[in-house]
Amino acid sequence: MTGPLLKVENLTKHYPLGSGIFKKSIPVIRAVEDVTFSVEAGETLCIVGESGCGKSTIARLLMRLVEPTGGRVLIDGTDIAGLKKDALHAWRRRMQMVFQDPYSSLNPRLTAGQIITEPVENFERLSRKQRNALAADLLQKVGMSPEMMHRLPSELSGGQRQRLGIARALALKPSLIIADEAVSALDVSVQAQILNLLLDLQQQMGIAFVFISHDLGVVEHIAHRVAVMYLGRIVELAPSEALFAKPVHPYTEALIAAAPVPDPTRVRLEVPLEGEMPSPINPPKGCAFHPRCPLAIERCRIEVPPLVPMADGRVVACHVRAPAERQMQPTHVDLQLGH
Amino acid sequence: MGRLRISDLPRLARRHPLVFVGGGILALLIILALAAPLYAGDPLTMDPFKRLQPPSAEMWFGSDNLGRDVLARTVFGARISLIVGLSAAAATALGGVLIGVLAGYNRGFDNVAMRVMDGLMSIPTILLAIALISLTGPGIGILIIAIVIPQLPSVSRLVRSVVLAVRERPYVEAALCGGARLPKVLWRHIMPSTIPPLMVQGAIVCADAILTEAALSFLGVGVPPEIPSWGNMIASSRLYLAIAPMTIFAPGICLAVTVLAVNLLGDGLRDLFDPRSKRRR
Numbered sequence: 001m002t003g004p005l006l007k008v009e010n011l012t013k014h015y016p017l018g019s020g021i022f023k024k025s026i027p028v029i030r031a032v033e034d035v036t037f038s039v040e041a042g043e044t045l046c047i048v049g050e051s052g053c054g055k056s057t058i059a060r061l062l063m064r065l066v067e068p069t070g071g072r073v074l075i076d077g078t079d080i081a082g083l084k085k086d087a088l089h090a091w092r093r094r095m096q097m098v099f100q101d102p103y104s105s106l107n108p109r110l111t112a113g114q115i116i117t118e119p120v121e122n123f124e125r126l127s128r129k130q131r132n133a134l135a136a137d138l139l140q141k142v143g144m145s146p147e148m149m150h151r152l153p154s155e156l157s158g159g160q161r162q163r164l165g166i167a168r169a170l171a172l173k174p175s176l177i178i179a180d181e182a183v184s185a186l187d188v189s190v191q192a193q194i195l196n197l198l199l200d201l202q203q204q205m206g207i208a209f210v211f212i213s214h215d216l217g218v219v220e221h222i223a224h225r226v227a228v229m230y231l232g233r234i235v236e237l238a239p240s241e242a243l244f245a246k247p248v249h250p251y252t253e254a255l256i257a258a259a260p261v262p263d264p265t266r267v268r269l270e271v272p273l274e275g276e277m278p279s280p281i282n283p284p285k286g287c288a289f290h291p292r293c294p295l296a297i298e299r300c301r302i303e304v305p306p307l308v309p310m311a312d313g314r315v316v317a318c319h320v321r322a323p324a325e326r327q328m329q330p331t332h333v334d335l336q337l338g339h
Numbered sequence: 340m341g342r343l344r345i346s347d348l349p350r351l352a353r354r355h356p357l358v359f360v361g362g363g364i365l366a367l368l369i370i371l372a373l374a375a376p377l378y379a380g381d382p383l384t385m386d387p388f389k390r391l392q393p394p395s396a397e398m399w400f401g402s403d404n405l406g407r408d409v410l411a412r413t414v415f416g417a418r419i420s421l422i423v424g425l426s427a428a429a430a431t432a433l434g435g436v437l438i439g440v441l442a443g444y445n446r447g448f449d450n451v452a453m454r455v456m457d458g459l460m461s462i463p464t465i466l467l468a469i470a471l472i473s474l475t476g477p478g479i480g481i482l483i484i485a486i487v488i489p490q491l492p493s494v495s496r497l498v499r500s501v502v503l504a505v506r507e508r509p510y511v512e513a514a515l516c517g518g519a520r521l522p523k524v525l526w527r528h529i530m531p532s533t534i535p536p537l538m539v540q541g542a543i544v545c546a547d548a549i550l551t552e553a554a555l556s557f558l559g560v561g562v563p564p565e566i567p568s569w570g571n572m573i574a575s576s577r578l579y580l581a582i583a584p585m586t587i588f589a590p591g592i593c594l595a596v597t598v599l600a601v602n603l604l605g606d607g608l609r610d611l612f613d614p615r616s617k618r619r620r
Contacts (some may be wrong), residue, residue, distance in 0.1 A: 087438060089518055092517070092518040096516060096517070097513070101509055102511045104510065105512075105513050106513075107510040108510075109531050118514065119517030119519075122517060123518060168513065172517070249611075281477055
């Protein structure tokens with residue numbers, strides 16, 4: 001392997017609020033702010049965070065459904081933000097997306113076969129026979145029977161529809177699949193089936209995943225590494241086991257503590273997070289998390305904490321737990337418990 | 340929707356009687372108009388000795404003030420009404436799709452086109468038709484143009500609103516992610532959604548066009564006076580209403596029935612395409 005498959009450098013997206021013909025400065029929504037990470041071939045990186053933290057915007061930026069305000073997205077070292085139409089068209093083969101909603105992400109007027117073979121037909125001409133063979137092959141890969149290719153999406157269940165969404169993403173044999181909340185619209189039992197399908201496909205085909213989710217249970221199950229986002233920034237990025245065993249950033253800690261655990265006897269650490277996530281139009285000065293952080297010190301109100309690498313391979317943005325000047329083991333200051 | 344087979348017709352009649360009745364009357368009218376030379380006489384032959392005759396075995400609807408066969412004039416007049424109605428609806432739909440899709444996908448064009456449409460909306464149809472015809476002389480082509488122009492704003496806005504709503508749907512983004520180019524996305528994923536509202540709107544435009552043609556011909560600025568049209572038949576017969584009522588009833592009733600049929604069809608199509616009724620299919 002030479003270099004990572006996907007490299008994201010200082011990616012930033014600001015959405016202007018309204019058009020500014022008459023106003024000098026328009027307020028902007030800082031959806032994604034200075035995000036940097038990389039994904040190796042065959043790896044699963046999960047991005048977690050509350051709704052509105054910029055997770056989905058990252059997915060759309062990676063697919064170039066929206067143009068970034070700043071920063072770079074490199075696939076095998078090529079910056080896709082600079083690509084012109086034709087080059088972008090060719091590049092789309094490398095990276096595909098699975099959408100959140102299995103209902104609205106499938107065109108209701110097309111049959112299952114038409115939906116999953118369309119990506120290939122955007123690049124090459126298929127005979128009817130080739131198309132049917134391709135559709136049957138793709139359906140089998142996602143555990144559906146080839147007869148389903150003549151069904152309309154409205155004649156399929158939610159799980160089957162999401163399998164179709166995955167089959168569509170697989171059609172171009174991509175090396176990276178971005179899954180934006182790909183299972184959150186499904187029943188729990190179906191979620192497990194779809195997750196296992198994704199894991200199987202990853203093993204068979206060596207596909208890397210960027211898996212966006214708010215469900216920590218799902219993330220723990222599939223992630224190799226996890227990036228935690230808060231208000232458009234990554235606050236902690238760590239190998240999955242390390243993150244769940246010992247969260248360093250206070251927000252990560254609160255997030256993990258707040259996740260429901262399917263074990264009624266386990267005592268939950270109550271780390272009450274007070275208040276709402278601030279507005280990304282006018283984020284707090286300094287560390288965006290400081291108004292809700294139980295550990296906040298004066299410096300947090302003034303200075304944005306940089307991502308500091310730790311000894312166990314994680315990076316954390318926190319003045320208290322990972323002070324920038326001393327790169328060392330995390331100083332684990334205990335949170336105030338609820339009682 | 341799928342393909343329509345003969346065996347589906349009884350079910351269509353039961354589920355959507357409006358489509359069935361409206362479409363049936365319209366189909367009958369089209370057949371009668373097309374087959375006119377087979378059963379009706381010459382609508383232009385005058386016979387001064389047989390003026391304002393009552394209905395008879397020879398002339399079923401009697402004759403008009405110049406001794407012309409009213410039945411023949413009525414069925415040939417149907418051709419004018421149907422041609423004007425259908426081609427005005429088709430032209431409006433075509434123009435509306437073109438303007439609406441471009442406006443829905445291009446902000447710059449949208450701003451310009453929608454302001455132009457605002458302007459067009461303020462032009463009264465009858466006035467525009469009179470102005471255009473006084474420039475070029477009477478003719479069906481110019482009549483259709485005069486009817487289409489004031490109808491364009493509503494149809495192109497309708498299409499634009501559908502495009503604006505559909506382009507944000509995840510399946511359109513999914514198509515882009517799959518490497519589909521813009522023309523294909525428009526054609527395969529966006530345009531089909533504009534067809535149901537267009538068909539409903541098209542029926543309304545068609546009925547409106549038939550009435551407008553009749554009104555303009557009645558005023559003498561529609562089709563040239565020698566060509567039989569329901570509008571100019573009513574106009575020339577209004578003086579003889581008391582003596583020969585069939586001369587005015589025949590085209591009048593046909594006009595009313597045609598417009599009613601088109602409107603029924605439009606209402607029926609609206610129900611047919613309503614997603615709430617689609618589930619029960």
